[in-house]
Amino acid sequence: MPNQTRVPLRLAICDDEALDRAQIAQMAQEILRAEEIRAEIFCFDSAGALLREIRMGQSFPILLLDVMMEGMDGMELAAALRAGQEEAAIIFISSNREMALQGYEVAAARYLAKPLDAAKLREALLHCCAAYMQPREIVLPTASGQSRIHVSAIVYVEPWDRGVRLHLAHKNVEVRLPISQVTAMLPERQFAYYHRTLLVNLAHVRYVRYCELELKNGERLPISKYRLAQFKSEFMKYLKA
CATH class of the missing domain: 3.40.50.2300 (Response regulator)
Structure with a gap:
């Protein structure tokens, strides 16, 4: 290496x-x-x-x-x-x-x-x-042009009417790309879906409870019961990696 x-x-x-x-x-x-x-x-x-x-x-x-x-x-x-x-x-x-x-x-x-x-x-x-x-930044199209986003700063990603909204540590950024395309740019084992179209950075997750995630910033996100078992498995793999 x-x-x-x-x-x-x-x-x-x-x-x-x-x-x-x-x-x-x-x-x-x-x-x-x-x-x-x-x-x-x-x-x-x-x-x-x-x-x-x-x-x-x-x-x-x-x-x-x-x-x-x-x-x-x-x-x-x-x-x-x-x-x-x-x-x-x-x-x-x-x-x-x-x-x-x-x-x-x-x-x-x-x-x-x-x-x-x-x-x-x-x-x-x-x-x-x-x-x-690994790449620490990705370049994404935003309202201000091509923007460099630190991967570690992404807390979670949700749908937006023209693409996706990235919730960062201190601000939100709208990106004109489908979530599948954004996901392909991110480290595979560091991000996981907690709903069909909602993606979270596992480095920012503190706890996984029944139907709920608690983030390290104190925010709580509802998790789909259909995703719960798979998400827990991916989270444990991330912690042990």
């Missing part, structure tokens, strides 16, 4: 144990080098230090976080980042397996146990790299 971009992929490793931090960095570097993925790895000895860097504008598309750390732990760091709309892929690494389920609450990509298995780390890193290298 060679990285075709000129800018190296930036990874952050956060672990308060120096030996673990060095081991994770070395393993990650060897995996990425073998896959011909250009990357820069940055190490942090506390969650607070990494959080400050991100809030100051530093970007790390992939984060490898220890869960159990002094002060702010990895879960608290992830929650703070998600609250700030940070979309980085998160890989938790911990000796505490009992906290794995909490990773779903912050949309973690993987939860790996210590001692770290190289094959599992490789799978997790390649999964996150593949997602990062």
Whole structure:
């Protein structure tokens, strides 16, 4: 999976144990080098230090976080980042397996146990790299002309009299294309129909209840009872991916 971009992929490793931090960095570097993925790895000895860097504008598309750390732990760091709309892929690494389920609450990509298995780390890193290298924008015809839309900003899509309306994080955009054509431009496993002509970004879904979705922004959407079983299946596949 060679990285075709000129800018190296930036990874952050956060672990308060120096030996673990060095081991994770070395393993990650060897995996990425073998896959011909250009990357820069940055190490942090506390969650607070990494959080400050991100809030100051530093970007790390992939984060490898220890869960159990002094002060702010990895879960608290992830929650703070998600609250700030940070979309980085998160890989938790911990000796505490009992906290794995909490990773779903912050949309973690993987939860790996210590001692770290190289094959599992490789799978997790390649999964996150593949997602990062997917197109992040699509170009759609709108009233103002050809507009670039960030895929991650799309919350859900509904029919509009001349095409579809995209509900974005902070605004709505009308697009003069059928929903089937818009769907074909989007990452297949990230979006799912919750009605015959209504599409939602699974990254924005918090809960699935009977006949209702709750989004992370607090909005609730009715789900067709005929779509419920299939939607739940697609949502679980997305969470486990």
